[in-house]
Amino acid sequence: MKRAEKRNHLIDVAATLFNRKGYHAAGIDRLIEEAGIAKTTLYRHFETKENLILAALRRVDERFRDDMRRFVEEHGRTPRDRILATFDYLERWFESETFHGCPFISAAAEFGDETSAVFREAAAHKRLVVAYLEELTHAGGFAEPKRLAHEINLLIEGATAVAHVTRSAAPARRARLMAAQIMDVAPSRTGFQAAD
Secondary structure (H helix, E strand, O other): OOHHHHHHHHHHHHHHHHHHHOOOOOOHHHHHHHHOOOHHHHHHHOOOHHHHHHHHHHHHHHHHHHHHHHHHHHHOOOHHHHHHHHHHHHHHHHHOOOOOOOHHHHHHHHOOOOOOHHHHHHHHHHHHHHHHHHHHHHHOOEOOHHHHHHHHHHHHHHHHHHHHHHOOOHHHHHHHHHHHHHHHHOOEOOOOOOOO
16 A cells, blocks of 8 residues: 555544544554554654544545535535535435544544644534535525524534434434525525525
8 A cells, every 4th residue: 555545544544433432532552453554654644643633534524525515516406405405415424324423523522622723623624514504505695694504504513413312314304494494584685586
């Protein structure tokens, strides 16, 4: 395996392990075993466990947002449909074997100091998701796209937390209905039909 491939393999294995076990609970020895590499190889690529956690969070962030965007574009014909498709994406995620709650909420909880690089990386992901939702609400012609994006995001975050605890995809469906109701009463820009 080439150097870049080894690094990517390490990041993927770490992301999976951290998601399943938690950031502090997933030890280096377990990671080395699951990745099938030597300890020296790990430290050649990542000087500290924190550096590896940051790389794993960046990889998960990129994949999550790319997958969501692709899913939304494939399943939403209108701006309103695309906003609602974010919840269909969540439902699919909640039903998957890889869902163990939000890895970014877990990271922020385990590294609660706001000055921590891990905490800041988790917060950056949350800001990027809201920015994407704002793109969608702006395209939908809503008068207050930023406010609506934050409201939709609260539904997403709440659904994710409840799905984690209940081990059910139902919160995504309920949150979708609530998002539709919020959009039904949200003012649109003059001359622009938000549902189109």
